[in-house]
Amino acid sequence: MKRSLGFICLLVMIAILITATPILRLSDVAPVAFAQAFATKPLYRYQSARGQYLYTTDSKLPPGLSDGPWENEGVVCHVAKGPNHEVQTTAVYQLAKSDDFGVHYFYTNKSDEADTAEADGWTRQGIAFHVSPKQVPGTVPLYRLYKPVVPAKQKDKSWLDKIGEFIAGPEFTEAGAEVLQDAHFYTIRKDELSIARKSGFNLEGRVGYVWETPYPPPAALAPDLIVQRTQADDTSVTVVLRNQGTANTGGVKYEVALSVYDDKNNFLYKLHQPAPGLSPNQSSQVKFDTGGKSLMGKRYQVKVDEANVVEESNEDNNETEMLSGPPLRLKAPAPNDSGLIPLVLDLKSYHQRTQQAGGAQLHFADFVIAIANAKDFPKDAFVPLTILPSEYCGAHESNARLFAMVGWGREGKDTAAILKGACIPLSSPAALASMSFSIPEEKGDVGLIRVEIRDRLTNLMHQSQIIKVGAFGVAEVLVPLGCYEFLGRPDDFYCKNKTAMAACENLQKKGKPIKCRITTPKP
Incomplete structure (x- = not known):
């Protein structure tokens, strides 16, 4: 009997312990486990020559992107490495459109909002990156802002030609924000948020939550050198280098290389310049002098740390794409005995527009x-x-x-x-x-x-x-694909591959007044 009572007491005690012990739920450990389930990658911000922004997890942009050159402004934040169903990451969609203000990019974490944008003329381009749908330790909000068209400047497009003077440099400044319009901007920084709102940007909420620093933290700090931008003149190239890594370059001596090619991408010569030591997020300028050799009509490529003497966190983003030097200019004949000056006409920009007047549509070329x-x-x-x-x-x-x-x-x-x-x-x-x-x-x-x-x-x-007029802007599209202007003529192209030739012929069929020929490979 005593044994039976003892056994019953034991069962009662076990039942009490089971009842009193709380069930462990995901929400009880979410603050730490949720964050630890993520791995992140950098999100880069690029700005076009017309002031619009592109956000991507790719450290190098594809060649031939419209409205170039695009300036790499460095890492904005860090986002989830990919979809994670265990913790339900949120996809952020990229959409694009093109108008008089350039190529625009728009990002949203809402599929229905992307559908609405598509109906308004945007083109959906897939998933750009993933974010956390809720704030967990180590994350901060990624804010979305938008600046609408300024009515006073809606008809005056002349400011677009000077926009490069305002947006030059990696920092988001008040002068740059002031000149932008019909533009989206995304940031985690409170100072950039303040500048944007003072300059006419409206806060449209949060896209999600992201990381200020890589997660999990990198094993060791390291520099990461990039060519931020270049400027080619007749006989010189100015290069701006940036260390977007987490450590300085130390006392290591490294160089920057400039390779010059002809208009058919045949190698001509290479120059080297010593590069300065750089701290994290520091930029510096290096200038190449070609010694009187003209870069007009040539192509060039710049590579930082060509010899790989600096140990970097990313060794695959040291080189630019193939870039174009200054365009060939027609040489003006000297004034003749009659005093006549043969003028050299240069077409800077060309836009077509339609205007309503008294119920009729009027067409103009600007x-x-x-x-x-x-x-x-x-x-x-x-x-x-x-x-x-x-x-x-x-x-x-x-x-x-x-x-x-x-x-x-x-x-x-x-x-x-x-x-x-x-x-x-x-x-x-x-x-x-x-x-x-x-x-x-x-x-x-x-x-x-x-x-x-x-x-x-x-x-x-x-x-x-x-x-x-119809040939205006064609070279900007065809040259990155592998075509070149024959004798500097803007309407006569030789193409070096079938893809480039197909693009040229397609433009020709669409009404562009151009000639298209494919080069014959050497035997």
């Missing part, structure tokens, strides 16, 4: 042009001519000595029958560096433009070459 050899005009040619009566040029009377008259015609028509278009008075040499005008179109049929400058004192008419 141009920005320049005269490359403006220096051939003497300074006194820009002094107001008061000895003669003023004349109408454009919408107003002017006493300028020089009037620029822009003519236009249709592709395939008699080029001698170019019609007179806009008139622009020239009061300084700077006026020849950027002339903006619009031409009414009929179904987008402006195919040729030419400029004549009338000297009211001498009655001479200086004339430029004729430019085919």
Whole structure:
């Protein structure tokens, strides 16, 4: 009987312990286990030449991306390495669109919001990265901001040509934020958040939660050298290096290499320059001098630490893609005995637009042009001519000595029958560096433009070459694919592979006035 009572007591005690012990749930250990389940990778921020932002986990961008060159602004934060169903990571979708303000990228963690954006003209480009849907130890919010179109600047696109002056450099500054419009911006930093909101950006919430530093923490700190941006002039290349790693380069002596190629990507020569020691997130400039060898029409590539003497956390992002040097310029003939100056016309930008007027749709072609050899005009040619009566040029009377008259015609028509278009008075040499005008179109049929400058004192008419408008911008697309301009002609291409040739022929079929030929491989 005593044994039975003892056994019963034991069973009762076990039952009490089981009842009193709480069940271990995922939520009870989530704060630590949730974070430990993640592995992260860097999220990089790039800014285009037109000010728009791209966020990607790739340390190198694919060649030929529109609106280049894109500046690598370094690591913004660290995101989940991939989908993790155990802790339910959230996918962030990338969408893109292109308009007068450049190529835009938009990111959202909501599939329905991505669907709505697609209906509004955005193109869904898949999953860009993954974030944590809730805040766990070590994470911070990733904020999304948007700055709408500034009404006062909606019709004035001239500021786009100068935007590079404001956005240069890796930092998000008030001057850069102020000039941007119709732009999305993502950040974890409170100082950038403050600058953006002061400059007209609206906070649209959080995309999710991300890490400020890699997780799990790296075993050892190490530098990570990149070529942040380059600038090629006629006989020099300026390179900005950046250490986006977590340690300085130490006392190791390393170099930067500049390789120069011809327009067919045949190697010509290589130069080396010593590189400076860099702390984490520090940038520095190195300049190459070609010794008088022109880079016009050439291609080049820059590599930092070519000999791999610096031990880096990432050894695969030291080299740029193949970049283009300054474009070949037509050499202006010297003024002849008659005093005529053959003008070298340079087409800077070209946009087509439609405007509603009284229920009808009007079509316009907007141009920005320049005269490359403006220096051939003497300074006194820009002094107001008061000895003669003023004349109408454009919408107003002017006493300028020089009037620029822009003519236009249709592709395939008699080029001698170019019609007179806009008139622009020239009061300084700077006026020849950027002339903006619009031409009414009929179904987008402006195919040729030419400029004549009338000297009211001498009655001479200086004339430029004729430019085919339809070929504008084609080289920017075809050259990265493997085509090159034959003899510097912007409408005549030789392509070195079948993919490039197919792209050229497709543009030709779509109406671009270009010639396409494929090079014959050497036996």
